Amino acid sequence: MIIDAHCDVLYQLWKNPDWRFQDSPELRINYEKWAGNTVKVQCFAIFVPDTVPSDLQFHTALEMVNIFYEQIIAPYENIKLVTSKEDILALKDNEKGAMLTLEGLHPIGHDMIKLKTFLHLGVKAVGLTWNNGNAVADGVGEERGAGLSTFGKQVVEVLNTYNVMTDVSHLSYQGFWDVMDLAKYPIASHSNSRKICSHVRNLDDKQLKALIKKKAFIGVTYVPEFLTGTKEATSKDVIQHIEKIYKLGGEDSVGLGSDFDGTSGFVEGIEDHAQYDSFLQELKARFSKELVEKIAWKNFLHNLEAKTY
Known part of the structure; x- marks a missing residue:
């Protein structure tokens, strides 16, 4: 069983309306690839590119919500919407779970009602x-590097009230620490170790240790630039970042957040969903059975405990 905390399939289907979730080969996650592997739950992010005019961003995000329900949930009897730990544990052997997340709050502007609309539509993690x-x-x-605004602090309080995870991936350094002070359920859905790869998107040891202290989920992501700082990487590089977080004390935090369909780069050995089973075997060859289960799904599931509204 695997839970993958981040992908950008919704963005790709919105951007390319001729593609089909069923079998479009351009998608690194499609139904046929997913149906054939052990990924039990896939998180689907709503991501509105900054090229969309500000007055159309909320509408564009709703279009992606519509894609999620009409193209991923509705056509397949074995794909179920999941919004809680209980939903995931209730999945039958032949069933898959799809969770809706949001990457970036630019579509809401200063409007809290727009945020709450996303939460009522099923969003369970908000970057x-x-x-x-x-x-x-x-x-x-x-470059300014500002932390949370007054409105931003109110946003985190709403996420706390609705028992929704606050995602620090992509967030400024000061914003990270503001979230750690305020959020009940912080996570990093797709971020790696800056000690291994000094990319601005990665987290330094101090940040990782702060997340680990709260047993917050940290999803290692399969983006070559975040793994090696170059356009080339292998599954062994992914495992190196997993091991780094584990050695910092992150046995109960480290997990998987692929970012499939969100970047153009490919990691050799885990190019798409179809490679997940072989990657799981690599993890089993390197770590104990108990730790592999935590990496693959238990650590993410822990962050959903009692998080229903």
């Missing part, structure tokens, strides 16, 4: 920013 800044906080690509 506060993408790389740029918004009304909530700055992302890692914003």
Whole structure:
């Protein structure tokens, strides 16, 4: 069993309306690839590119929600919407779980009702920013590097109230620490170790240890630039980042957050969903059975305990 905390299939289906979730080979996650492996739960992110005009961003995000329900949930009897630990544990052997997440709060502007609309539509993890800044906080690509705004702090309180995970991936350094002070359920859905690879999107040891102290989920991601700092990487590089987080004390935090369909780079040995079973065997060859289960699914599931609204 595997839970993957992040992918950008919804963005790709929105961007390429002729593609089909069923079998489009361009998708690194499609139904046929997913049906044939041991990934039990896949998180699907709503990501609105910053090229969309601000007055159309909320509508674009809703289009992606519609894609999620109409193209991923509705056509397949064995794909179930999951919003809680209980939903995941209730999945039958032949069933898969799909969870809706949000990457970046730029589509809501300063409107809390728009945020609550996403939560009522089933979003269970919210990344506060993408790389740029918004009304909530700055992302890692914003030179100003500001933390949470007053509105941003209110956003985190709403996420706490709704028992929704606050995702620090893409968030500015100061924003990270503001979230750690306020969030009940912080996670990093797709971030790696900056000690191994000094990319701005990665987390330094101090940040990783802060997440680990709270047993917060940390999803290692399969982006070559975040793994090696180059355009080339292998599954062994993914395992190196997993091991680094584990050695910092992250046995109960480290997990998987592929970012499939979110980047153009490929990691040799885990190019797409179809390679997940062989990657799981690599993990089993390197770590104990108990630790592999934590990496593969238990650590993510732990962050969903009692998180229903």
